[in-house]
Ligand SMILES: NC(=O)C1=CN([C@@H]2O[C@H](COP(=O)(O)OP(=O)(O)OC[C@H]3O[C@@H](n4cnc5c(N)ncnc54)[C@H](OP(=O)(O)O)[C@@H]3O)[C@@H](O)[C@H]2O)C=CC1
């Protein structure tokens with residue numbers, strides 16, 4: 001049903017729970033995370049589009065540097081954020097081609113002070129100063145209202161990373177890994193009954 005007052009801006013922000021650790025082989029987790037972090041964004045866009053066409057409004061999609069320049073230990077999360085870029089950046093082309101006056105803003109965020117790292121226990125990350133969530137929220141709304149194609153926040157870190165990704169991707173990857181204390185990331189124990197070769201033995205990879 002259409003909202004009585006119409007709809008000016010759709011901000012897609014929610015995410016499901018994931019982990020900051022080695023990929024554990026759980027395909028079902030990725031399927032569920034894609035449902036929450038990606039497919040629900042598509043479904044809400046489809047539902048809201050008639051109202052947004054009416055208001056010539058804005059779609060704002062909240063993503064992460066992990067959706068442009070992936071680091072280790074966030075494979076499921078990173079995959080869902082890359083999917084957002086693929087879908088919404090393609091859809092933006094179609095809107096422009098068809099003169100649909102609904103803007104699409106993809107927000108590429110660095111580390112924001114929402115208490116997330118503490119909550120997920122991402123112990124492997126070196127402590128970097130998070131950016132303030134209040135300023136971030138304002139920038140998200142502003143970038144949507146200004147109909148920007150992308151928001152990079154905080155600009156210094158995110159622009160720097162994306163520039164390096166184009167110019168020297170190997171160097172960027174090295175920098176990203178150097179921001180992580182791998183020893184602090186503990187592999188989950190293998191499922192019951194799985195034989196793990198002792199460290200140092202052939203095939204252990206350790
Ligand atoms: N914090 C950071 O450092 C960064 C965050 N981002 C992005 O910013 C956005 C917000 O992140 P942040 O505020 O930190 O995350 P939070 O986990 O604090 O917030 C996520 C929100 O999503 C809601 N949610 C979870 N599952 C569902 C669901 N199935 N349906 C509807 N709502 C749901 C949660 O509700 P409830 O609490 O009720 O479960 C919660 O309000 C995300 O898109 C994230 O990827 C990007 C880069 C860095």
Ligand SMILES: C[C@H](CCC(=O)O)[C@H]1CC[C@H]2[C@@H]3C(=O)C[C@@H]4C[C@H](O)CC[C@]4(C)[C@H]3CC[C@]12C
Pocket residue numbers: 016017018019020064065066069070071074077109110111112116117120122125
């Ligand atoms: C693991 C977190 C998601 C799962 C959850 O249950 O909360 C991640 C949510 C936001 C991530 C951070 C982010 O998106 C910005 C950086 C991206 C880099 O690739 C890694 C460091 C991040 C700070 C990243 C860390 C994991 C999350 C907190």
